[in-house]
Amino acid sequence: MLNVLRTIITTGTVTEDWETALPPRRSRGEVLVQSSNCNACKKCAAACPAGAVKVAPGAISIDQKACVFCGLCVETCETACFKQTGNYKLARLGGALAADTAPELKGKIRAVLGRSLHVRHVDIGSCNACDFELAHLCNPIYDIQQYGIDFVASPRHADLLMVTGVVTRNSTQALQMTYEATPRPKLVMAVGACAASGQVFGDSYAIRGAVDAIVPVDIYVPGCPPRPQALIHGLMLALDRLQ
Ligand code: SF4
Ligand code: SF4
Numbered sequence: 001m002l003n004v005l006r007t008i009i010t011t012g013t014v015t016e017d018w019e020t021a022l023p024p025r026r027s028r029g030e031v032l033v034q035s036s037n038c039n040a041c042k043k044c045a046a047a048c049p050a051g052a053v054k055v056a057p058g059a060i061s062i063d064q065k066a067c068v069f070c071g072l073c074v075e076t077c078e079t080a081c082f083k084q085t086g087n088y089k090l091a092r093l094g095g096a097l098a099a100d101t102a103p104e105l106k107g108k109i110r111a112v113l114g115r116s117l118h119v120r121h122v123d124i125g126s127c128n129a130c131d132f133e134l135a136h137l138c139n140p141i142y143d144i145q146q147y148g149i150d151f152v153a154s155p156r157h158a159d160l161l162m163v164t165g166v167v168t169r170n171s172t173q174a175l176q177m178t179y180e181a182t183p184r185p186k187l188v189m190a191v192g193a194c195a196a197s198g199q200v201f202g203d204s205y206a207i208r209g210a211v212d213a214i215v216p217v218d219i220y221v222p223g224c225p226p227r228p229q230a231l232i233h234g235l236m237l238a239l240d241r242l243q
Contacts, residue, residue, distance in 0.1 A: 014140050014141055015140055015141060015142075015143045015146070016141050016142070018142060018228070018229045018232040018233075019229075019233075021229070022086075023086045023088060023227060023229060025086075027086045027088070027227065028069040028070075028071060028084055028086070029069060029084070029085050029086045029087040029088045029090070029223075030064065030069075030084075030085050030087040030088075030090055031062055031067060031069070031071075031073060031074065031082050031083070031084050031085070032082070032083045032084075032085055033060045033061065033062060033081060033082060034080070034081050034082075034083070035058060035059050035060045035081065037079040037080060037081045038055065038058070038060055038079065038081050039079055040055060040057065041078070042055050043076045043077065043078070044060070044072075044073040044076050044077050044081070044082065046076075047072040047073060047075075047076040048072060048073055049068065049070060049072065049200060050063075050066045050067060050068050050070075050193065050197070050199045050200040051063075051066065051199050051202075052064075052066040052067040052068075052197075052199065053073055060081055063197065063199070064090055064092075064222045065092075065193065065196040065197040065210075065220055065222050066193055066196070066197035066199040066200065066222075067193065067222060067224075068193045068200055068224035069084070069223060069224055070224075071084050088223065088226065088227050088229050088230040088233065089230070089233050090221070090222045090223065090226075090230065090233075091219055091220065091221045091222075091230065091233045091234035091237050092219070092220050092237075093218065093219055093220075093237060094190075094212070094217045094218055094219065094220050095212075095216045095217060095218050116148035116149070117148065117149045117150075117159050117160055117235065117238065117239055118149075118150060118151075118152045118157055118158050118159050118160070119149060119150065119151050119152065119158060119159070119160050119161075119162055119235075120151070120152055120153075120154065120155045120157070120158035120160070120161050120162070120178070120182065121134055121151060121161075121162050121164070122155075122161050122162070122163045122164070122174075122175060122178050123163075123164050123165055124163060124164070124165045124166070124167050124168065124171035124172075124174065124175050124195075124211070125165035125166050125167060125168035125171050125194070125207075126164040126165030126166075126192065126194060126195075127165070127194075129192075129224070129225040130164040130165070130191050130192040130194070130195075130225040130226065131164055132225070133225045133226060133227060133228055133231060134162060134164065134191070134231065136228045137149075137228050137231060137232070138151065141228075142228045142229075142232065144232065144235070147232075147235070147236075147239075149235055149239075154181075155178045155179075155181040155182040156181055156182070156183065158182050158183075158186070159182075159185075159186065159187060160186070160187040160188070160189060160235075160238055161178060161179065161182060161186070161187070161188045161189065162189045162191050162231075163175065163188060163189065163190055163191060163195050163211045164191045164192055164194070164195055165192070165194050165195060166194040166195065166198040166200075166201050166207055166208075166209070166210070167198070167207070167208040167209060167210070167211060167213060167214050168206055168207060168208065169205070169206050169207070169208060170206075172208050172214060175211070175214055175215060176214060176215065179215045187218045187219065187238050188211065188215055188216060188217050188218050188219075189217070189218065189219040189220075189221060189234055189235075189238065190210065190211040190212065190217045190219070190220050190221065191221050191225075191226060191231065191234075192221065192222075192223055192224055192225050192226055193222060193223065193224045194210075194224075195210065195211045196210060196211070196217075196220045196221070196222055197210050198210040198213075200224075218238070219234050219237055219238050220234075221233075221234040
């Protein structure tokens with residue numbers, strides 16, 4: 001017991017402020033585009049494993065929900081049209097939350113949920129990297145309990161489903177049943193490029209696609225995998241704590 005206390009005292013506080021703590025130097029995040037250099041060779045689009053790059057005359061665009069931050073477009077482009085940054089704040093509201101009724105709906109959600117959020121994690125076909133990042137949310141560094149957010153063991157106790165992975169043929173029913181078992185008002189967060197777009201898998205008999213092909217999605221958190229700070233950013237959007 002004394003050894004445990006000594007360790008706690010000598011270790012000090014390790015919890016970081018999720019928003020101000022800098023991601024690691026080599027952390028990969030949002031890819032920025034500079035279309036004016038483009039010569040329309042389309043090598044970037046051919047190199048992109050997720051089909052996220054679209055090249056039109058004078059305009060290149062990246063589908064952030066599909067991008068896996070691999071950096072191949074940056075390496076392939078001979079005219080330096082792409083630049084990889086460490087920006088992880090890419091979470092976006094979707095569905096009714098992003099529509100015109102958002103302020104009213106968000107007000108209702110806040111009135112019901114208050115400033116706490118119970119989360120059920122649902123893995124429907126991920127490689128488990130997103131799941132490892134989710135697990136880090138409960139460690140002493142990110143410590144999401146400090147924000148009134150915690151994981152629960154049943155969808156019947158949950159306010160929000162965090163869904164990882166692409167929807168597989170075999171997991172479709174489990175996702176639908178978990179969604180139905182979650183009481184209203186319920187939110188669904190698609191975590192990672194697989195859940196948000198499913199594009200990196202292409203067409204396959206075993207794949208149904210992104211989460212929003214099966215159930216409505218309220219928050220998209222891009223990344224492959226999204227780092228814990230990106231997940232907290234999405235959770236804060238869900239709780240409407242960000243302006
Ligand atoms: S970083 Fe990779 S996945 Fe993202 S747009 Fe570039 S090539 Fe595509
Ligand atoms: S988004 Fe990337 S890390 Fe997450 S499940 Fe898919 S392949 Fe794995």
